[in-house]
Amino acid sequence: MVLNDMAKKKEMSDAFTYHYEVNAANQLVALFWCDGLMKKNYHMFGDIVAFDSTYNTNRYCMIFTPFTGKDNHGKPVTFTAGLVCNKKTGAFGWLFKHFVEDEFEEEWNGVVERYELEDVNWLNTLYEYRQMWIPAYFRDFPLGSMIRTTSISELENSFYKNFMKPRANLAELYLNFNNALEFQRNARTKLDYNNATVVPILATKLAFEKHASTIYTDSMFRKIQEEIVDGNDRCRVLGFSSTDMVDTYKLGDSRRNSEYCDSRWMKTPLAKTVHGQFDATVDTRSTVDDWQTVSNQGISLFYDFLRRFETDIDVLRAFVGGLEELGHSLQAGTPPTSAFEKRRMIEEFYGMLRPEVLEVHHPDVVKTKGHASNSASRLISKREKAIKEATRPLRRCKACDELGHHDSRNCPMLKEIAKEKELRKGKRKC
Structure with a gap:
């Protein structure tokens, strides 16, 4: 369902990119994706990229890694997202090569071919030492607060934790990620609106x-x-x-x-790309549909009226009450659904159609530390051990002839005798 939805988005928008890998059993081991707006944000604010590969939030314990930075408001912004198994962390190198290095290689080769610079020795030498370009480029660059990439990742993980569930399947994780991303973008839209009007x-x-x-x-x-x-x-x-x-x-x-x-x-209309160029004619939406357009119009109208009525509390209360009444009236007009529409409801909830034939299967469910497959192997607390010992029947020990929960193999009296013998041997040696 997830891969089919991504394929559909790719058909509707060339700016959407995704890549996945499977093992010999056709089980998913790696998945990366980003839409056009993510790419645009990377061109605008991708001078610093932070990512944290220690955040798990799904039942398969696949590592969920959002690649993030800071926008012109100083807020976290997502560039792309990835899912990899614990044994496929090297796929992050592929991600950077696919989304960053490949683009650079194409541009460099294009310039060399266009101006016939293949035989220029100093240019070839410069390209061989390209790993030294970054320190030279950032020598006079004002990094400011963006240098603390660890705090950026922690802040982003804390943000996504409000939307994602630890035991979610991949379809739920993908849905929750889209909701979180939409919330993040709406918050930025609000900041842009305030910057333009206040x-x-x-x-x-x-x-x-x-x-x-x-x-x-x-x-x-x-x-x-x-x-x-x-x-x-x-x-x-x-x-x-x-x-x-x-x-x-x-x-x-x-x-x-x-x-x-x-x-x-600078404010968004005045901001320029920090590196590279972005084609303004490319559609930056992940899907080209009426729902996204109407949703953005609704958000803009809401913040517009909220700003107009913020000085009059009575008018603001009437505005909120009117919204609530309108929402209830629209909801009351929705016809009840039957039990036979369960599959359709699930597909509409996820926003993805369930395929008839499965070509890529989900990974095996990974047992995390402390988790057990049955109650017999579960770790028992000291309190549970004490309760279990108290309910056991008493038996007589052949060594000390006392009733208790021990026998001659672990008798406390025999242990004390053995301990005293060891102490005597030690004194004799001294």
Whole structure:
């Protein structure tokens, strides 16, 4: 069901990419996928990529690994996702090669062939030492808070844990992942809307603070604003006035000053790709259907009216009450379903059709540490052991002639006698 749904998305959108591997028994061992919007986010914010391969969240104990970064709002953004068995962790190398290196190889070879540079020795030598390019490229790059990739992965795993269940099958995991991804994208849509409509409160009368508020996202502008206020206070202490700072800003107009601004944290319409180029004509939606379009319209309308009514609590309550009443009325008009429609309901719930013939089978269910196949091999606690010992019948020990839960093989009295003999032997040797 999962693979067929991905194949359908691939037919509807060329930007959707997926790859899977199976073993000799046609059992799934690796699966990777990403849609067009994920690819676009990678081109926009893929200067740092973090991934954590220690997060399991399915009944087969396949490693679920989201590849993430930070968007221009400083929030986690997903680039792609993968599922691999514990014995196939090397597939992550394939993922990077398939999604990153192959694209670079094609572009490089294209340039060499186009300009007939095959026999240029220094260019060939430069290509051989390409593993040294990254340190040189990032020498003057302002990484900022993005250098702590571990915290990014932990934050992303915590986010997905709210949507995914540890014992879910692959279809449920895929469905929950899509819901989580949609929630993440809706949250970013809300932030973009707020950045486009809300005017931030300025702390000074400086022109470049006002200019910064028009180009940077709200989360980044608040950090820049703190620096502006601190710099303004220092200038006053040193005897400079705000007029001097304004005159300095006027040396170049806002357009030329924008060239020195970090595009990485600008508002979404102004942000530029951090590497590579992305074809704007490619459809970035995973599916081309009316549901996605109407859903996005509904979200935009909701936040638009919410912003309009936020200053009047009575109108806001009426708005929420009207939404609730409309939802109940629409739900009441839905006809009841029969028991014969169970399969159709399941398929609609997952959003995927169940195939008649199974070509790829799910992996074997892996027993995690502490899990047992039957009650006999289950680990017993000390409390359970004490209760079990107390309910056992008493028997007489032939060594000490006492009633208890022991015999001559593990008699406490014999153990004490043996211990005393060992102590005497030790004293004699001394």
